[in-house]
Amino acid sequence: MNLILETDRLILRELQLSDAEAFFAMDSNLKVHQYLWNKPVQKIEETIEIIASVRKQYIDNGIGRFAMILKETNEFVGWAGLKYNTEVVNNKVNFYDIGYRLDEKFWGKGYASEATFTWLKYAFETMNIKTMEAAAHTNNAASNKILQKIGMQMTEQYLEDGVSWNWYQLENENYNLG
Known part of the structure; x- marks a missing residue:
């Protein structure tokens, strides 16, 4: 893959060794x-x-999580991106999810929202994905807030190994069947 996305403050590129x-x-x-x-x-x-x-996901699925690099300093902020999930999560399989993880020193600066807005736009406009999915630990207020901020709707709660999770979805209003 030679995909690189940019936001105002971030470069989103393939994870490298x-x-x-x-x-x-x-x-x-x-x-x-x-x-x-x-x-x-x-x-x-x-x-x-x-x-x-x-x-390997880049090769197998044409997409995966990408490194978030701070333009100003070239620091690794964390990762964000899309994943084609082939394992069962919340009784679902073969779906795209959006996710992120940041180094603690970058929390609360808006980087996750900035990256996920960009990935959601890419997913819907370039990849023509019909439905985006995501999950967040029920008690993770910051992660739930990010998913809601990018327009995702919580559709249900589910338990996995006794842990409560919120399930989110967002439909692509411009989805093209062709």
């Missing part, structure tokens, strides 16, 4: 995983495996 150190710093932070099963990565090798898995 060169992102592993900054990605590991983000993903090993317990606060970052507070609403993600409280299972931060323990070794950089786990991060390298995650990056390899995402890179």
Whole structure:
């Protein structure tokens, strides 16, 4: 893939192995995983495996999570993007979801909203995706707020391994069957 998207403050590009150190710093932070099963990565090798898995999604599905790079400093902010989900989540399979994860030092600055607005536009206008899906831990106020801000509607709550999640959807009003 040679896709690069830009926002006012961010460059959204493919995750690379060169992102592993900054990605590991983000993903090993317990606060970052507070609403993600409280299972931060323990070794950089786990991060390298995650990056390899995402890179395989680029090949298999033509899309995946992308690195968010701050234009001003070239810092790794986190990741955001689309995923074609082939595993069962909330009794659904084979759907596109939108997601994001940020290093703690970049929380509360609007980067996740900025990136997800851009990804949603790309999904609907360029990829012609009919429905966008997303999930957020019920108690994660910040993540729920971001999904609502980009126009997604909570359609239900579901339990996974005893944890409550909010399920969001947004229909592409300009979806073209052709």
